[in-house]
Amino acid sequence: MARKADPERQEARRQEVVAAAMQCFAEKGIHATSTAEICKAAGMSAGNLFYYFPSKDAIVQAIAEYDRRDMTMTFEEAKAHADAIDGIMFILDASLTQSGDPIFARLSLEIATEATRNPAVAAMFVGHEVLMIEAFCALLERGVGQGTVDPDLDFEKAALWLIAIAEGAIGHVVLGRPFDPRTHHDILARLVKRFLAP
Numbered sequence: 001m002a003r004k005a006d007p008e009r010q011e012a013r014r015q016e017v018v019a020a021a022m023q024c025f026a027e028k029g030i031h032a033t034s035t036a037e038i039c040k041a042a043g044m045s046a047g048n049l050f051y052y053f054p055s056k057d058a059i060v061q062a063i064a065e066y067d068r069r070d071m072t073m074t075f076e077e078a079k080a081h082a083d084a085i086d087g088i089m090f091i092l093d094a095s096l097t098q099s100g101d102p103i104f105a106r107l108s109l110e111i112a113t114e115a116t117r118n119p120a121v122a123a124m125f126v127g128h129e130v131l132m133i134e135a136f137c138a139l140l141e142r143g144v145g146q147g148t149v150d151p152d153l154d155f156e157k158a159a160l161w162l163i164a165i166a167e168g169a170i171g172h173v174v175l176g177r178p179f180d181p182r183t184h185h186d187i188l189a190r191l192v193k194r195f196l197a198p
Contacts, residue, residue, distance in 0.1 A: 014052050017042045018066060021059045026106040030060060030114050057121075060114060063107075064124040071128060075135040084143030085196070088162065089189055091135060095166040100182035105173040133159045143196065150198045158196065165191075 020041035024033040035056055039049050053059045074094045081087035098104045115125040136159035143149030165188070169181040 010052070013044075013048075014062065015066075017044070017049060017052055018059060018062050021056075022063060022107055023103065025060075025063075025110050026103040030056070030110050057118065060111065060118070061120055061124065064111060064121060064128070068124065068128055068131070071131055075131065078135060079138065083148075084139045084146055085148050085189075085193060087139045088136065088143075088192060088196075089185070091132075092162065092166055092188060092192070093185055096169055096181035096184065096188070099166070099169040099173055100180050102173055105170045108167075108170050109174055129163065132163050136162055140196070147198065148193070149196045153196065161195075162192070 017038065020043075021033070021038045024037050024041055027033075028037070033056075035046060035049060038056070038059070039046050042049065053062065074091060078087040078090040081090055099108075111121065112125065115122040133156060137155040140149050140153065140155045140158060144151045169179075172179040173181065
């Protein structure tokens with residue numbers, strides 16, 4: 001009798017493949033990385049790899065999907081903050097913490113580049129941005145009621161600028177600038193409060 005598949009074990013193996021691929025992609029780039037290199041990094045055969053992911057594109061999409069899950073959890077935690085500005089800073093701090101990791105920063109730029117030529121990745125990329133805009137707009141609207149956000153602001157444009165700040169930090173890390181975004185909470189909080197203030 002064939003042994004039943006263990007969903008938890010399968011998911012754990014999928015995550016191992018994704019973690020190995022992320023390391024490879026960050027070091028060599030998505031297109032320069034071969035499936036053989038991912039197999040070696042993950043410690044599995046090509047047959048096993050293709051059991052979990054039918055192609056390298058599928059791995060890239062899985063990375064984007066795991067990122068979306070993490071983002072959704074971050075947004076839910078941010079919305080739980082009573083103070084709207086604290087919620088906004090929670091999202092930005094989470095982003096800056098990730099951006100401070102050179103591997104994450106390089107991988108983010110790789111996936112952004114991949115989105116320009118892969119429609120499936122582009123669709124997920126746009127979906128991520130929509131989630132961020134919605135989360136920021138909800139907090140901005142709450143901030144108006146709390147008197148900490150200018151009611152005349154265009155919330156969507158303000159949200160896009162908050163996203164641009166977070167994404168700009170990634171570029172600085174990748175370029176090797178003497179810049180660790182994880183140490184910039186206080187100055188960023190001052191900028192955000194003044195930018196949003198009535």
